[in-house]
Amino acid sequence: MTTTEKPQLQDFHIEGVKHIVPEMAYEAIKNNQAILIDVREADEVKLESISMDNVLNHPMTKIMERLPYIAKDQNIILACPGGIRSSKVANLLNIQGYPAVANLDGGFTMWKAKGLPWESNLATGSGCGCGCSTSKTTGNESCC
Numbered sequence: 001m002t003t004t005e006k007p008q009l010q011d012f013h014i015e016g017v018k019h020i021v022p023e024m025a026y027e028a029i030k031n032n033q034a035i036l037i038d039v040r041e042a043d044e045v046k047l048e049s050i051s052m053d054n055v056l057n058h059p060m061t062k063i064m065e066r067l068p069y070i071a072k073d074q075n076i077i078l079a080c081p082g083g084i085r086s087s088k089v090a091n092l093l094n095i096q097g098y099p100a101v102a103n104l105d106g107g108f109t110m111w112k113a114k115g116l117p118w119e120s121n122l123a124t125g126s127g128c129g130c131g132c133s134t135s136k137t138t139g140n141e142s143c144c
Helices: 022-030 042-047 060-069 084-095 107-113
Strands: 018-020 035-038 055-057 076-079 101-104
Touching: 018 022, 022 035, 022 076, 022 101, 022 107, 060 084, 076 084, 076 107, 084 101, 101 107
Parallel strands: 018 101, 035 055, 035 076, 076 101
Antiparallel strands: none
């Protein structure tokens, strides 16, 4: 898992937190080299999500009680909308002794901007902003 010491796609940074760009994160998740932990709240995940194996939801508000369920012997990528919450959780996991943790640089905003797969359940359709009438679509498909 290739990471950087400083983010390239977001301004927020905590010293000691590593970052991974969305394309590298996608490859690591797809190839079973890492898990992605979405630290958004459940209501946020219901609206938009990444439907891949190795993607889990452990909300930031419950992360301390979820630590026993997060194995330390794996590469962990943390994600939120813009990389702020996930950077904070990455810092926490570093402090808790997790050896291979990275923040998704730029969060889901950059993931979607790079055209990586995601799903939207927004009532207005795809989340691409085009106003199409599709009730559910993936980020890889174009409804426009």
